Structures are given as structure tokens and as C-alpha cells.
């Protein structure tokens with residue numbers, strides 16, 4: 001799915017006024033990070049499952065199974081029930097050099113693929129909180145955390161998704177030692193014995209969740225690519241000639257897709 005439906009409720013004003021930079025770790029530096037779950041109203045979550053053809057009963061079973069495994073957390077706030085879950089947005093995009101614009105591919109064989117020479121790329125984005133730590137990696141108390149979008153290619157996504165399947169990332173922090181600034185490579189170790197540091201301070205946790213709620217609707221457009229209509233794409237590419245040797249469109253669906261990962265793309 002190269003879809004990020006959250007962007008439909010996009011607020012231009014909010015987007016313009018939000019100064020947010022993508023997460024980046026520096027070589028030889030170790031960061032402690034936590035994955036910031038996306039919070040969805042329980043009734044909306046149920047509706048989304050049903051949109052994928054699940055019956056009411058099946059949807060409830062899926063929610064119960066995820067809850068048991070710990071990958072879905074139930075929270076109550078202001079009398080409403082919400083579910084929290086690790087979430088990635090994904091999109092397959094082209095880059096139009098002339099207008100310096102990255103935009104969502106319309107689909108294999110469409111005008112964008114015919115006119116732009118380079119293959120579209122598939123990227124993933126999630127939100128993390130980066131904790132303030134001492135140089136040795138120890139947490140600074142009281143807890144301080146900054147919310148940042150983390151954009152990645154398929155291999156890192158698959159690696160993290162695999163970790164998430166084995167031990168839900170909403171339950172643990174991660175230690176990320178960077179060995180390559182440019183490609184953000186390094187070792188990512190789950191810190192199993194300390195839980196999520198954010199949970200130690202409800203005030204900081206609330207600040208992080210509020211900040212994340214404001215960021216989820218805009219990070220797709222800002223850091224993956226704009227969703228343009230076919231007409232807009234045609235207009236932008238009107239000066240380009242058809243590239244007869246258009247490269248093959250990459251698969252846009254999340255590999256090893258199951259209902260769980262389909263949901264991640266909401």
C-alpha cells in the first residue's frame with residue numbers, strides 16, 4: 001500500500017507553521033529512542049478493520065490477540081477509549097528535478113513512470129522520541145524527550161518490523177549506535193530490562209503524545225512526498241518527453257503483508 005490516508009485531513013496552516021526535522025544519528029554516537037505509537041479511537045480502529053473485510057467478531061478477535069501480545073495498548077482518556085500501536089506510513093514516490101518536488105507515484109505504467117527516468121522509490125516513516133542522555137548513554141533524569149520523524153528505506157523497515165513482531169516496540173526502548181551517518185546504519189538493540197522510559201513521567205508522556213498527534217497528519221506529505229492529482233502530475237511533467245525505456249515500477253505493497261501491516265499504513 002503506498003497510501004497514507006491520514007493526509008486527507010491535512011491542515012495547510014499547521015503544516016506551514018510546523019518546524020520539524022527528520023531524525024538523524026551521528027557516527028559513533030549512541031541514542032536511546034522510543035517508538036511513539038499512533039493513537040486511534042477504538043471505534044475508528046474497529047471500523048478500519050471492517051473496511052478490510054473483517055466481520056465484527058473477527059475484528060474483535062484481532063484486537064484481543066494484539067492486546068494479548070502487547071502490540072496494541074488500550075488507553076482511556078477523557079472518557080474515550082483509544083488504541084496505541086507502532087505505525088509506519090509508506091509511499092512510493094518520484095522526484096521531479098525541475099520543480100524540486102517529490103510526489104506520490106500514480107501507479108505502475110502511469111504518466112509519471114513514463115516521463116521520469118529514475119525508478120520511483122519506496123520509503124517508510126514513523127515517529128520516535130529521542131531521549132536526553134549522558135555521553136555514556138545513561139538517561140538524564142527527569143526524563144526529557146524530543147519527538148522526531150524517522151524516515152527509512154525498506155531494509156531498515158523490515159528489520160524494525162521484525163523486532164516489533166518478536167517484541168512489540170511500544171513496550172521497549174531501543175539503543176541505536178550509529179556507524180554511518182549518511183545511510184543511518186548501525187546496531188539497534190532492544191533494551192528489554194527497563195521498559196519505556198517515557199512511561200516514568202506521565203507529564204512527559206502526554207507532551208510526547210500530543211506532539212505526535214499533531215505530527216502524524218503531516219509527516220507523509222512533508223517527508224515522503226506530496227499526493228498530486230493526475231492532472232497536477234500531467235501539468236508538472238508537460239515539458240518532459242515520454243521516456244520509452246521507463247524503468248519497471250517497484251512493488252508498492254509492504255512485503256510479507258498481513259492484516260497487521262496493512263493497518264500500519266493507515
Ligand SMILES: [Zn+2]
Pocket residue numbers: 094105106107108109110111112113114120
Ligand atoms: Zn510513477
